[in-house]
Amino acid sequence: MYSNKTTILVTAEEMKQIEAEIFSAGMPIASLMEKVALKTAQKITELYPLNRKKVSVGFIIGCGHNGGDGLVIARELYHKGYDVTIYVPLIAKLKDLTAQHFQYVQSLGISTVQNITSLSSCDFIVDGLFGFGLTRKIVDDLAEDIKTVNSWQKPIISVDIPSGINSDTGAVLGVAIRAKYTLCLGLYKKGIWQDKALEYIGQVKRIDFDIPSSFIDKITSESPSAKLLTVDRVKEILPLPRHVTTYKYKQGHLLLICGSKEYVGAALLSAYGARSSGVGMVTIVVPESLKPLINSQLPEILVIGCRETSLGSIETLPLLDWEKYQWVCCGMGLTKEAVSVVEKVISSGCDILLDADALNIVANYYLLDSLKNRQGKTVLTPHDGEFERLFPDFSFVGMADRIEETRQGAIALNATILRKGAKTIISDNIHTWIIPHGTPALARGGSGDVLSGFIGGLLAQNSFTDTINVDTVAAAAWLHQQGGILASEDLSTLGVDGVTLSQYILKAVNKLKGNGQ
Ligand SMILES: NC(=O)C1=CN([C@@H]2O[C@H](COP(=O)(O)OP(=O)(O)OC[C@H]3O[C@@H](n4cnc5c(N)ncnc54)[C@H](OP(=O)(O)O)[C@@H]3O)[C@@H](O)[C@H]2O)[C@@H](O)CC1
Ligand SMILES: Nc1ncnc2c1ncn2[C@@H]1O[C@H](COP(=O)(O)OP(=O)(O)O)[C@@H](O)[C@H]1O
């Protein structure tokens, strides 16, 4: 079982406790700082190698151990031949270890300047101002310094976390460094993966410093932690390789209930998404008038046309043999008037995924209790607007920690929630996955319809395995983003329409074979 502990996201408190375990086990604080900073310095020389020409580096040094790290890095780059200048705005309140490093750096003759503008001629900047010890808003001169550095549009490498970013919620505390690289120390801080931090973190790299996994377990195993989903984990979750003796019904039967005259494409795109999952069978329930189109576009899909309203929505569902289907996906392009359809799906007792208008209907008709207490598993795939509509007056809505807010939603509705966004969050009441890589190319109508069908198809297949739903939904979201990334590489950010996306998801699946399988 792939159980990489270092993809876990930790809060400042958890990191402090993990480091306290390291210190109480005998590792001197100064030694850990030295080890961490040496590895960080090494990474910086890889990012900005000297290659014979002079490279000048400006350091912003804080008063805490982030500053201590920065000073050790400054010293090491100096010894390697970089032109180093340091600026120590909080010189009046340096912690002891930081003060010692400052004294040594000065004894080496490394130049210390009195104001930030003296760094403006450096090739790049290292931000060792604040780490996870930042506790309050950055104001006054320090805030001005950060605005000044950002204004230079120069590469900034942030040690541990961009200074000014709350390491739990990702919120900007007044003002924050806009980093080109964030070199996260030891374990990923939770704030780095919150959508709010996205425009400040740049490219994130983790600097490993051999934290014993028993210490990580000891501190984090009690609390439900979020983790980054990695390619290795996705490979484990996918229903691959197939048994040679399999047959189509062993590969799952998915029921899609979606579409309307107004939103024909949503039904089509959900079906394309389902097709890309490789699910054994797909049955789609749509208003009668959509039937010929679906049949012509996706000949392998069984189409049940049903009576439609004057507006072209599904009026009533026909009698369905619900037992036949491993999963039901409902809502894509359904319109908000198909209330009885959603009520029937909720009371069907099947395992269901609700998206788009089905979510709006649940919100508008207060079906939350019937959702929470229903038989069968529930997956919800709201974007932020749908999420807020679902939980208008719940205490957790609007909390600073968006990852935790999503988990609270999952608990409230006894469901697995996929929260759409630049960083997709997938959570049930215990497990939370973050999809680390994404592309804004997906920010267009139809991407979500493809996603719902694709998730449904994977869930239907994995219903024959012991894979938990939150893992399957996360793997689907990971492949959906990867499909978008691959498509934008070939067709540009503007070229990732829903049909193209559904085809590139398969390229993303195929690429997994290349990952050292
Ligand atoms: N522990 C270890 O050995 C290791 C730790 N590691 C490194 O240390 C970092 C954590 O170190 P840290 O705890 O010293 O916190 P850090 O962010 O450096 O400084 C916070 C200081 O700033 C101050 N301050 C806060 N807010 C402020 C504000 N708005 N405006 C002005 N001042 C403000 C506050 O002092 P205060 O003003 O509250 O008295 C506090 O003392 C961590 O991110 C990692 O980089 C790694 O190297 C591994 C080894
Ligand atoms: N900036 C972005 N970066 C990455 N993914 C995005 C971004 N914007 C949207 N997406 C993804 O695109 C999809 C949009 O879904 P949704 O808003 O439901 O679209 P629709 O319902 O119109 O198909 C979601 O999977 C979301 O995660």
Ligand SMILES: [K+]
């Ligand atoms: K920093």
